[in-house]
Amino acid sequence: MPSLKKLNHELADTFIQLEVLNQATQRGIHFPFFTQKLRDINLFPLRPVALEIFQVNVGKMCNQVCKHCHVDAGPDRIEIMNRETMQYCLDALAQTNIQTVDITGGAPEMNPNFRWFVSEIRKLGRQIIVRCNLTIIVANKKYHDLPAFFKENQVHVISSLPYFSAARTNAQRGDGVFEDSIRALNMLNAVGYGKDNTNLILDLVYNPSGAFLPGNQLSIEAEFKKKLKAGYAIDFNHLFAITNLPISRFLDYLVQSKNYDAYMEKLVNAFNPAAAAHVMCRNTISIGWDGFLYDCDFNQMLELKVSKTAPQHIREFNEYLLQNRDIVINQHCYGCTAGAGSSCGGATA
Amino acid sequence: MEKTYYNPEDLKKFGNISEFSPKLAEKFFSYYGEVFAEGELTAREKSLIALAVAHTVQCPYCIDAYTVDTLEKGCTEGQMMEAIHVAAAIRGGSSLVHGVQMMNKVKDILM
Numbered sequence A: 001m002p003s004l005k006k007l008n009h010e011l012a013d014t015f016i017q018l019e020v021l022n023q024a025t026q027r028g029i030h031f032p033f034f035t036q037k038l039r040d041i042n043l044f045p046l047r048p049v050a051l052e053i054f055q056v057n058v059g060k061m062c063n064q065v066c067k068h069c070h071v072d073a074g075p076d077r078i079e080i081m082n083r084e085t086m087q088y089c090l091d092a093l094a095q096t097n098i099q100t101v102d103i104t105g106g107a108p109e110m111n112p113n114f115r116w117f118v119s120e121i122r123k124l125g126r127q128i129i130v131r132c133n134l135t136i137i138v139a140n141k142k143y144h145d146l147p148a149f150f151k152e153n154q155v156h157v158i159s160s161l162p163y164f165s166a167a168r169t170n171a172q173r174g175d176g177v178f179e180d181s182i183r184a185l186n187m188l189n190a191v192g193y194g195k196d197n198t199n200l201i202l203d204l205v206y207n208p209s210g211a212f213l214p215g216n217q218l219s220i221e222a223e224f225k226k227k228l229k230a231g232y233a234i235d236f237n238h239l240f241a242i243t244n245l246p247i248s249r250f251l252d253y254l255v256q257s258k259n260y261d262a263y264m265e266k267l268v269n270a271f272n273p274a275a276a277a278h279v280m281c282r283n284t285i286s287i288g289w290d291g292f293l294y295d296c297d298f299n300q301m302l303e304l305k306v307s308k309t310a311p312q313h314i315r316e317f318n319e320y321l322l323q324n325r326d327i328v329i330n331q332h333c334y335g336c337t338a339g340a341g342s343s344c345g346g347a348t349a
Numbered sequence B: 001m002e003k004t005y006y007n008p009e010d011l012k013k014f015g016n017i018s019e020f021s022p023k024l025a026e027k028f029f030s031y032y033g034e035v036f037a038e039g040e041l042t043a044r045e046k047s048l049i050a051l052a053v054a055h056t057v058q059c060p061y062c063i064d065a066y067t068v069d070t071l072e073k074g075c076t077e078g079q080m081m082e083a084i085h086v087a088a089a090i091r092g093g094s095s096l097v098h099g100v101q102m103m104n105k106v107k108d109i110l111m
Helices: A014-022 A034-040 A083-094 A114-123 A135-139 A146-152 A166-173 A177-190 A217-232 A248-256 A260-269 A273-277 A297-301 A319-323 A331-337 B008-019 B022-035 B043-056 B060-072 B077-109
Strands: A053-057 A100-104 A127-132 A156-160 A202-206 A239-241 A284-287
Touching: A014 A248, A014 A331, A034 A331, A053 A083, A053 A297, A083 A114, A100 A114, A114 A127, A127 A146, A135 A146, A135 A177, A146 A177, A156 A177, A166 A177, A177 A202, A177 A217, A202 A217, A217 A239, A217 B043, A248 A260, A260 A331, A273 A331, A284 A297, A297 A331, B008 B022, B008 B060, B043 B060, B043 B077, B060 B077
Parallel strands: A053 A100, A053 A284, A100 A127, A127 A156, A156 A202, A202 A239
Antiparallel strands: none
16 A cells, blocks of 8 residues: 555645644534643643653654554655764764653664664663564564564564454554564564563554544553463563544544544543643654654654754754743644543553 | 434533533432442443443443443454343343243143
């Protein structure tokens, strides 16, 4: 399946996505502005707390084309971070005490400079998270040693597995993805990931396979642990329940399936002030494949760069100015504040 | 009056029943919330029970609400359908067990 960009789909245009999110729906519903919701709880303008996570999106290239992907990633996407931009990231990191580097994509491992980048971050003594889609490990012989590479660099692996059944996982991520993911999880377990007393952390990401919100994270984690252990002898550490945000391919799905109004209404009605106070954009800075800076990976995909008061590109990194910026928000932000909240680390409230 | 008895939009207006009787509604919703909280049964188990009961009482609002709720709580399609089969088995069994009453009566009055 080609990406929306390759298809010249109108929702590949971020301006149109924002238009859909901000205008009245076909049924004439105009959802309250997210800015107003924050104003009502004295959180507007939304300001950062201490920067803790340096999230680097090293490219949109991916071996999968998932139906809910907010990146619109896929094999036909060629936008990947070059080594020069990675070096700017390393230079910026060296100036800060930010302890966690969260590497995402696409499939970050497909970037030819990925392993070099991980090794260099490791030299800086920072904790590294890699958001691995699992199937990349078995996609090609050259990736089969990724579990060993992750172990060598003490990488914290966070992997998407939307459900413990093949039908639901494959419906969202593509035919055969569940089976390949299970093989990859077995390979990660074999080197010690997800096992007791190894310090090799393997967390899974659950996101709903449709137009509904994730339920209680702990309860779903317990069910995943039971099913994956009994069915496939798989161990993992924690499960993060993440809400699908109404952008890119998931927005396309919502519109096509006529679920957009009901889903947005659900997000808006489930607005939780406690989750709003703990949104991930407050302690994260997101770097795009071309080095531009964003408040989060979702803003990155909507091309909403950080406030003009802050540096726009990683080569101009200035922690003080970033720390004192106003965070850019829009209607998609309801996805992070609904119910128990949602972030790259799961529930927030 | 609506042209049909059931309108999906009315589900969202459930809370409006307080308009005509606020005190009773408040008591009901407080009780309802507590019933579905985690207890000796998990919230997930309670949601599956609610889904089964929704089919027994054949309430379209409840079926809508608890289909979404069970999905959100991570239930599989198989678990959801098994819950409905439990409801169906009890309904069917309930009819059939009364067959004993019929048989008793038959035996009472037949030579």
